[in-house]
Amino acid sequence: MQGVARSAVFPHRHLLGIEGLSPKDVDHVLDLADGYVELNRQTEKKRSLLRGRTIINCFFENSTRTRTSFEVAGKRLGGDVINMSVAASSMHKGETLVDTAMTLNAMHPDVLIVRHPESGAVQLLSEKLDCAVINAGDGSHEHPTQALLDALTIRRRKGRLGGLTVAICGDVLHSRVARSNIALLNTMGARVRVVAPSTLLPAEIERLGVEVFHDMGRGLEGVDIVMMLRLQSERMHGAFVPSTREYFYFFGLDYEKLRAAKPDALIMHPGPMNRGVEIGSEVADDIDRSLIRQQVEMGVAVRMACLEILTRDLGNGPPLQ
């Protein structure tokens, strides 16, 4: 890669997924993010590490939380952050993804943060760009910064990731968060379970290194962490599950089901939550057990760490062809 040296500490040019990261890579991001958590709690949060850097938030799919989180992270590090909602612009004029990539490339961004509704689309983009690319979610494939922020959240509360048992519950079939978390937790030596009705599990999921359960009582037995997944509304009413009522009865998280988990088990959710569908309000809002708000806080810190790491060794990019 001309003009772009890869750091020995984090030997990747892009962050496209958790798959391919080593335990050392993950620890490196989390260690750095730990520091940013403290910074973000100060009154003066601004750094100038990314001064002069251009970061483009390129979202081909609606998102408020992730986009804002990246924007805050970029700005706190002193970078210029531009938000592009591509869903509303050129894709509708028939421009292909590769054309869009070429156009953006000509503007010399340093980091492109991309979310796209199709699995693999972010990787395709990264192959056509000279800058670093962060995958902010591609289809049902990966959402690496979500898994990293979940890991940071767990590590700060439990002191470790290795040896923990984590249950990921709900719509695993369509979830990029689940795939990234399965990869990360396995990499770090945690034991992973998935709990869901068969209609929401992809084929041969056990080949990814998880234990499969179809029953919350058994699936949550003795776990340290319960990760709930969002159930998209278009999948609730007959397509994959018969009704929200039935789903909550068998797979929604409440204190009754949580009793099977360890007494100090913690609850996570990537948001936005469907209260009363996959998670009951009393559990979601339990300040002793629920980490849901901390996850959002860790999100900014993890994204700052990722931005720092990927821009650290960026030289001046190659000239335009």
Place this chain on the structure above:
Amino acid sequence: MNRLLFRHARLLDPESGLDRCGDLLVEGDRIAAIGGDLPAADAELVDADGLCLAPGLVDMRVQLREPGAEHMESIETAGRAAAAGGVTTMVALPNTDPPVDDVSVVEFVARRAREVKLAKVHTYAAATKGLAGRDLAEMGLLAASGALGFTDGVKAVSDALVMRRVLAYARTFDLLVLQHPEEPSLAGAGEVTEGETATRLGLPAITPAAEVIMIERDLRLVEITGARYHVAHVSTGAGVEAIRGAKAQGLPVTCDTAPPYFTLNETAVGDYRTFAKLSPPLRSEWDRRAVVEGLRDGTIDAIASDHAPWDQDSKRLPFSSAAYGIVGLETLLPLALELYHNGHMPLLDLMRRLTSNPAALLRLPAGRLAPGTPADLVLFDPDAPWRISTDDFRSKSKNAPFDGRPVQGRVRRTVVDGRTIFRTEG
């Protein structure tokens, strides 16, 4: 008169079982004689020492893109690709724009093929009007104008009642019906075969059962109607098994497969390689082996290229948006020869799947090496090693997952009606 003498070739005629060294004389557009030392007289002499001479390949499944999408392929560029691949007869799917659901389009294709004068081109016609899966196309008239069979192309005729009527109506005129074997309501939005690869990549998946469900439904309809039924590109073990059973039962059923289904498995999709996006999708290794076995034991009658040209803009997209299919005319022979080189099939058996079998089930006077038959020939070196290079394809589109693959077997000369349409030096 044009005279061409092939000297000392290994003559392969799957139909008669001929496999021996000898000479073959072409006079005009016919094979004039086959024998020992034929007199050269004034004939052009072709030294075929160490080379195989066989009937030209009959490729029963290609997409031509003309009319309608000539920027991806045309009858002329496909003809050149066919010539380079040793294909002397190809049969086009009706999924053009306009589709082949009208006599005028059948005649257009025939006229263009006559003008281009490369490989012979035939076409299937739509089973239903506009390939819409509802109303019967004018099958009788289309057949009379030259359509070789009836199919909705890359789509299955999904409605069981419509399919029953297509088969029953085809039976009336003793026509062949070809089906894309996939139950669309089960395949849904799926793009790759269900399994670990799909799960890892987070791609919408299709259960391989979607194939056998469609085949078994159709076989019941064949029982009712008695129509001649052909399953295109069989790709699963269960599908092969269903057809094996139907043949044992005596139903008028045939099938083909295409090289990707016996040379690749689902892992070829790798990191979202859209060149490996096919319909039906690449299957598990178990299914791939079952397809090889189906070819070996004769359950699978034919190998077709399933040539599906797409320009860069159709493939250089996120996986879900990319088009289905790969080009195959120029790689049909070397990829099929892998079955011979790997010891799965004798050479003559393999050539039967590429020549006389498809010709017979399409009722074409092709695929034979006998005096008096059309001089449609392929001369090839069965062992010559080379690497596939998609850049060298004559086809206007280069979409194939085989770039760089080492293969054995190279076409040296292709002859159609006595005319040499392709030649290369050894």
